[in-house]
Amino acid sequence: MTLLANRDRVAELSQLLQAVIDPAEYDAAPVPHAFGLDNLVFCATSRRFGEVALKVPWQRWISNDNDPNQDARDLLRQELLLSRMLCAAGFPGPMAQDLICTDDIDVLVSAFVRSSDTLPSEVQIGQLAAQLHALAPPDTALVAQENTRLAALLSQRIAARMARVEQLTGDSFPVPTETRMEGLLQHDCMSHCLLHMDLRRENVLATDGGIAALVDWANALVGPPELELARAYEYFDGRPEFFKGYGQAHPFCGISPAARLIFGLDTAVMLAIVGLSEAPDPDFAQRKLKRLRRICADLQGCI
Numbered sequence: 006m007t008l009l010a011n012r013d014r015v016a017e018l019s020q021l022l023q024a025v026i027d028p029a030e031y032d033a034a035p036v037p038h039a040f041g042l043d044n045l046v047f048c049a050t051s052r053r054f055g056e057v058a059l060k061v062p063w064q065r066w067i068s069n070d071n072d073p074n075q076d077a078r079d080l081l082r083q084e085l086l087l088s089r090m091l092c093a094a095g096f097p098g099p100m101a102q103d104l105i106c107t108d109d110i111d112v113l114v115s116a117f118v119r120s121s122d123t124l125p126s127e128v129q130i131g132q133l134a135a136q137l138h139a140l141a142p143p144d145t146a147l148v149a150q151e152n153t154r155l156a157a158l159l160s161q162r163i164a165a166r167m168a169r170v171e172q173l174t175g176d177s178f179p180v181p182t183e184t185r186m187e188g189l190l191q192h193d194c195m196s197h198c199l200l201h202m203d204l205r206r207e208n209v210l211a212t213d214g215g216i217a218a219l220v221d222w223a224n225a226l227v228g229p230p231e232l233e234l235a236r237a238y239e240y241f242d243g244r245p246e247f248f249k250g251y252g253q254a255h256p257f258c259g260i261s262p263a264a265r266l267i268f269g270l271d272t273a274v275m276l277a278i279v280g281l282s283e284a285p286d287p288d289f290a291q292r293k294l295k296r297l298r299r300i301c302a303d304l305q306g307c308i
Contacts, residue, residue, distance in 0.1 A: 131250025235268035
């Protein structure tokens with residue numbers, strides 16, 4: 006996906022954005038700056054806030070094979086609350102300044118964070134994760150949590166996503182039932198800290214001096230740190246640098262082998278769907294399907 010490929014929608018959102026912001030507030034029209042699967046980000050200069058990023062969902066309702074019915078407005082509200090909590094705790098991130106919600110467009114206004122083209126190292130991302138997990142978790146419900154106990158949530162979404170992978174591939178992936186998975190997770194979902202759950206390099210803004218900000222909190226959960234560590238293991242293909250930064254040479258020694266594999270399965274099936282349908286990439290999809298089969302086999306052997 007490129008801005009050029011979506012130029013009609015970019016132009017439409019630009020017009021809608023200019024219609025809802027106060028023209029006396031901004032010296033010039035906001036300019037498209039960055040984009041992702043679910044949002045387009047504009048940059049502008051505000052008379053009140055200085056340089057700002059204006060985050061606009063491509064559509065109000067997000068629907069894909071990983072998240073079939075998600076309200077983008079709820080995610081912006083969540084980001085507003087988490088941003089203010091994290092900035093107050095000294096965690097690196099953009100301070101959210103305002104949220105504009107209308108029938109036609111929603112806009113989250115945040116401080117613009119300048120970053121370089123330098124990608125953060127896996128060690129730095131591990132250090133950032135450790136800093137995050139040391140904070141007190143929020144007392145507000147998070148969107149991805151769906152007001153559901155974590156063991157039940159993970160079991161339900163793994164089962165639904167595995168079924169979708171089987172539909173997309175025509176292959177069979179043997180996994181325990183939802184009830185069985187929930188039972189296996191019960192004792193390993195008791196600890197609670199804030200988890201970002203998308204610690205990809207693209208979400209970590211860096212400068213030559215270090216980490217400037219962690220962005221995109223759509224997947225955030227409250228749960229045990231091992232869930233995030235299992236996701237990082239899949240993101241970074243098991244390389245040790247992230248865990249060196251995190252300060253844990255044996256990060257999964259405190260949970261059961263079955264829980265460790267189910268935590269990994271939650272990420273592996275999500276990534277497989279990304280490669281199969283959300284951002285189709287046959288090579289990426291095949292690598293992730295191979296990994297998914299391995300985790301399924303290991304889990305069967307474990308239980």
